[in-house]
Structures are given as C-alpha cells and as structure tokens.
Amino acid sequence: xxxxxxxxxxxxxxxxxxxxxxxxxxxxxxxxxxxxxxxxxxxxxxxxxxxxxxxxxxxxxxxxxxxxxxxxxxxxxxxxxxxxxxxxxxxxxxxxxxxxxxxxxxxxxxxxxxxxxxxxxxxxxxxxxxxxxxxxxxxxxxxxxxxxxxxxxxxxxxxxxxxxxxxxxxxxxxxxxxxxxxxxxxxxxxxxxxxxxxxxxxxxxxxxxxxxxxxxxxxxxxxxxxxxxxxxxxxxxxxxxxxxxxxxxxxxxxxxxxxxxxxxxxxxxxxxxxxxxxxxxx
Numbered sequence: 001x002x003x004x005x006x007x008x009x010x011x012x013x014x015x016x017x018x019x020x021x022x023x024x025x026x027x028x029x030x031x032x033x034x035x036x037x038x039x040x041x042x043x044x045x046x047x048x049x050x051x052x053x054x055x056x057x058x059x060x061x062x063x064x065x066x067x068x069x070x071x072x073x074x075x076x077x078x079x080x081x082x083x084x085x086x087x088x089x090x091x092x093x094x095x096x097x098x099x100x101x102x103x104x105x106x107x108x109x110x111x112x113x114x115x116x117x118x119x120x121x122x123x124x125x126x127x128x129x130x131x132x133x134x135x136x137x138x139x140x141x142x143x144x145x146x147x148x149x150x151x152x153x154x155x156x157x158x159x160x161x162x163x164x165x166x167x168x169x170x171x172x173x174x175x176x177x178x179x180x181x182x183x184x185x186x187x188x189x190x191x192x193x194x195x196x197x198x199x200x201x202x203x204x205x206x207x208x209x210x211x212x213x214x215x216x217x218x219x220x221x222x223x224x225x226x227x228x229x230x231x232x233x234x235x236x237x238x239x240x241x242x243x244x245x246x247x248x249x250x251x252x253x254x255x256x257x258x259x260x261x262x263x264x265x266x267x268x269x270x271x272x273x274x275x276x277x278x279x280x281x282x
Contacts, residue, residue, distance in 0.1 A: 002054040003278050004047045004098065006061030007107055007270030008032060010081040010134050013039065015046040016271040019054075021279050024271055026050050036085040044097040056100045058281060060274035062107035063090065064137070066152045071104045078157065079135050079182070103277055107270050108137030109146045109153060111263075114272030115226045116141035117279075119265040128222040129263075130155060132209065132238065133229035136176040140220045144276065156180065160211045175212040179205050179238070181231050197236035205231070205238045210246035217247075217255055228263030 002025070005016040009032060016027030028046050033039040047056070063085065065077035073090045077083060091102045105113075112121075112129025121127035121141065130138035136156030140147040147153075156176035167173055167187075177183045184192045188201070195201055213225060231238055240262055248257050265272050 001057045002051050003275070004051065004056050004059040004061075004100070005271040005274035005278075006043050006047070006059070007110070007274070008039065008043075008061065008063040008082070008085075009107055009270070010064055010079065012267070013043065014267065014271055015043055015050065016268070016274075017047070017050040017054075018275050021275050021282070024268060024275070027268060027271060029267070032082070034082065034084055036082075036088045036090070039085070040088075040090065040093050040097075044094065047098060056098050058103070058278050059094060059098055059100050060103040060105070060277045060281075062105045062110035062270045062273065064107045064135075066154075067104060067106060073104070078154065081134075101281075103274075103281060105146065105273070105277060106137070106139070106152050109139035109141075110273030110277065111228060111265075111269035112139040112141050112226070112273065113144070113146055113276045114265055114269040114274075115228065115263050117144050117276040118272045119269065120226045120261040120263055121224050124223040124259075126220070126222045126224075128216050128220050128225045130213070130216070130225065130227050131229035131263075132179055132181075132227065132231040134180060134182045136180050136212075136229075138216070140222070145280065155212065155216065158212060158215055160208065175208070178208040179212075179231065181229075184231075192231060193234060193236065195236060199236075202236060202238055203242055206242035207246045209238060209243055210250050213243070213247045213260070214250045217251065217258065221255075222258050224259040224261060226261050226263050228265075228269060233262055233266065 065074040116127040127141040138155040
C-alpha cells in the first residue's frame with residue numbers, strides 16, 4: 001500500500017509516492033500541461049507507474065491559484081497561467097481514476113507545510129513560508145497545520161508603495177510585481193538566471209522583499225520565516241544576508257526580526273507538504 005503525492009506548479013508538475021508518510025519513496029517531474037484534461041491524465045499515469053503493484057490508499061497534492069470552498073478545484077488563477085484548470089473538479093476526477101480519497105491544497109501553502117514539518121521550519125510552532133519564483137505566494141503554518149482561511153493566502157498581491165518610479169503608474173506596485181521572476185523578466189527583458197549575481201538588481205530585490213516580510217512579521221508574528229522558490233534558492237539569487245539586513249532596517253524598533261531561513265526541501269517541498277497533510281488524515 002502507498003500514498004500518492006502531486007504538485008501542479010505554473011511550469012513544473014511533480015508526482016511522488018510514499019510508503020509510510022515519513023519519507024518520499026520516489027518521484028518524477030514533467031512540464032505542466034496547460035490543458036487540465038491532459039494534465040490530470042498525465043498525473044494519474046505517473047502515479048500508477050510509481051505505485052506499481054501497490055494499492056493506493058490516499059492521494060494529496062497542491063495546485064497554484066485560489067481553491068473553491070470545498071477544495072475540489074481551482075476557481076481562479078491570479079497569474080493567468082493555468083486558466084484551463086479553473087472550475088475543473090480536480091479532486092473528483094483524480095478520485096475516479098485512482099480509486100482513492102483525494103485532498104487538494106494551494107501549492108504554496110502545501111510547500112510551506114512541508115518546510116514546517118520536514119524542512120527548515122521543523123521544531124518551530126509558527127512558521128511563515130514565502131515562495132519567490134515566477135510569482136510570489138505563501139502561507140502561515142501553525143503547529144504543523146495550514147492556518148484556516150476563507151479565500152486563501154495571497155501575500156504576493158500586497159501593495160508595497162516603495163517607489164512608484166520603479167514600475168510606473170500603470171503597474172500595480174505589489175510584492176509580486178516587484179520581486180518575482182516573471183516580473184523581473186518583463187521589466188529587464190531577460191531571465192533572472194541570466195543576470196549576474198554582482199548586479200545591483202539583486203540587492204534592490206532584497207530591499208523590496210524586506211518590505212513584504214515586514215508586513216508578514218507584523219500581521220502573523222512568526223517564530224521563523226522560511227523562504228523558497230527559484231529567486232531565493234536558485235543561482236543567482238536574492239541573498240539571504242541582504243534580506244535579513246534590510247528586514248531589520250525596515251522594521252526598526254517596531255518589532256524584533258524572527259529567524260529568516262532558506263527552504264531546505266527544494267523542488268520537492270510540495271510533495272513533502274502533501275505527506276504532512278496525509279499524516280493528519282490517516
């Protein structure tokens with residue numbers, strides 16, 4: 001008997017299995033398919049291959065965007081990346097094909113749960129996770145569980161009126177529009193990984209990100225902030241020491257800065273989060 005785990009991101013989809021929910025037994029990754037029917041078919045095909053002769057007991061996974069109230073599927077993708085997946089009953093389709101109970105969560109929240117239970121946040125009661133990648137997402141994890149929410153967490157869409165000259169009057173000055181990989185590519189005309197580490201841009205991004213973390217600290221009062229995503233754990237990257245320096249600077253004497261750490265689970269954070277979720281369901 002095994003457990004199936006999946007993570008549907010904007011660019012990559014990962015599918016894995018675990019025999020005991022304590023470690024990842026095996027996993028595969030492939031480009032996310034824009035058509036939901038094709039994507040669901042691919043997920044189930046890979047799940048069955050990984051499971052082999054074992055019976056699938058339960059399934060859990062994450063997808064980007066805003067989920068419906070029953071967490072059956074996505075009702076909105078603010079980034080407009082997976083529009084064909086919107087209003088699809090992902091849970092019921094996976095359940096029908098795989099013959100097991102299925103649980104769905106937002107992908108960033110699930111990755112945060114993985115880091116809180118298995119990764120950099122392990123041992124801390126209140127963990128805030130932010131992923132800075134193509135977009136910006138995140139969640140608050142308390143005692144190993146994703147905080148309750150009505151419409152999901154969207155820290156990337158907070159307004160940061162740092163300097164209107166950066167984006168111009170026509171672009172909303174959100175955290176995502178300031179620091180995400182997608183925004184940098186649109187602004188600079190090149191992929192972030194093609195920008196040298198010694199370019200002044202990376203220092204600027206640390207300064208902008210610190211303003212977003214200031215809000216997270218004041219609103220959520222965490223023990224630790226864990227940062228993941230390609231803009232943080234990639235190469236080149238927004239440097240952790242710069243992030244900590246500027247977060248102390250923008251907070252001043254308003255509040256103490258908690259631990260700020262790099263994520264440790266890499267691309268498999270969402271799969272570990274799915275394991276953590278299933279631990280609560282068995």
